[in-house]
Amino acid sequence: MQAVRQDPLLGGSEIFNGFLRRAQQETQQIPTEEVQLEVLLSSGQKVKVSILTSDQTEEVLEAVASKLDLPEDLIGYFHLFLVLEAKDGAFSFIRKLQEFELPYVSVTSLHNPEYRILLRKSYWDSAYDEDVMEQRVGLNLLYAQTVADLERGWILASKEQHRQLKSLQEKVSKKEFIRLAQTLKYYGYLKFDPCVTDFPEKGCHVLVGAGNSELNFQVKLPNDQVKEGSFKVTRMRCWRVTSSVPLHNGTSGPTTGKPEVKLELAFEYLMSKDRLQWVTITSPQAIMLSICLQSMVDELMVKKAGGSIRKKSRGRRANLTLQRSDSQQAVKSPPLLDSPDCSSRDCVVAKVSSKLGSVSLRAISHSGSSADIGTDDFHGNYAFEGIGDEDL
Structure with a gap:
């Protein structure tokens, strides 16, 4: 099945992806119904969205974007990830949810509340940050992710750079904070x-x-x-x-x-x-x-x-x-x-x-x-x- 999925034509086929969606529901014996799904943000906040159990990744992503008032043209800059959350709030990335995946089925079938769905930016080139920062919600999401990455040590900064970042945080200068972070080692990693x-x-x-x-x-x-x-x-x-x-x-x-x-x-x-x-x-x-x-x-x-x-x-x-x-x-x-x-x-x-x-x-x-x-x-x-x- 995974070999077939790698073929670009078959992988993009709505008929084939429809089969995969139904297979997930049937395997877990989950009927199509409206449910509440909790999505984690980098800030630690949780967003609850009303979705169908049969909704695939893009539809759930759009529901989250709508709840956050994220403009439609910025949805492509973000994605949903399956993560394993530790007791200290840190998390390990399991995988980026695939287009044919049903996020509700994926997370509930694991029968472990420590598995969560996280919203995070989905691009690598920091030049795209400028597009995201054009809009208030995009700026807030990117800022929260940058703060979280710094706090967990994913981005390296000297004592002087930490002092400058803290000063920008106190002034709520989010764009300047991100632009300074962009110059630091491992930003965006x-x-x-x-x-x-x-x-x-x-x-x-x-x-x-x-x-x-x-x-x-x-x-x-x-x-x-x-x-x-x-x-x-x-x-x-x-x-x-x-x-x-x-x-x-x-x-x-x-x-x-x-x-x-x-x-x-x-x-x-x-x-x-x-x-x-x-x-x-x-x-x-x-x-x-x-x-x-x-x-x-x-x-x-x-x-x-x-x-x-x-x-x-x-x-x-x-x-x-x-x-x-x-x-x-x-x-x-x-x-x-x-x-x-x-x-x-x-x-x-x-x-x-x-x-x-x-x-x-x-x-x-x-x-x-x-x-x-x-x-x-x-x-x-x-x-x-x-x-x-x-x-x-």
Whole structure:
């Protein structure tokens, strides 16, 4: 089903998406009826909206925007995210709710009140902030998110910069506050929970941040030294998410109890002119990391084409589908560079998927061996750029 969903034409089909919507309701046995759904804002405030259980993400987003008086042409700058809220008020991002998803069904089917739906900006380029700040509600939402990111340490600021920000807060100078924050390190980044990577060596603990068209790594080395580095999206040839179950007594799964599922995001990165290398991140948030990569690529392609993320009409979903299909054409295209480490793609696949019981979340592949996984399991990157001599 997920393999079918990746096809741009089928994925954008109203018939197919209607089937997915009905499947969610039928699976959870939730009838169509009017309900109240609570949506969390970055400020900690909660907004309750009246929706139908069968309303999909865009319809719920529009209901939230209407409740907040957010102008229709700014709706495209925001999105709904499924998050897990901790007792201290912090939260981990599970995923960006997909267009075909029913938010009410998604959050209630988890049977855990700590799972919440959060409204947050959905773009990466801070140049779009100017569009959002044109309108009072957009400015307030962006300001609240910036304050929250600073408080949780997602944006780094010196003591002097903190003093300046506090002074602007006291004056309620929201635009000036945001513009100062834009100059700070990690502004606009999404931060992830601590996880494990195999770069620069296997078993390194890392803090990953997504933003500014890159994945930022803060790696804790075995000698307790912390090093920082960034991987540009434009130098990732492709990526994939895999889910695997650890081996027990030669079988691909535990003998008793609930299976332990390990999620991994792996991307092939152009380290230098003729050297591609796979980097793997093991994290429960691997799907969200993949969604971030795709949305950064989408945004780059929209900007290159001179497009806009403003919502013009109810036809937005069709426009976004068209834009996204452009960035996915590379899935079917031949490799731009051959990996020097292997003579075949099977060798590459072996590095990023478990030896048994591997399942690709991009194009479900119930495979007994990593060698059985085809190249379509990889998510190609249409924004991939090579390196010339002048870049070295």
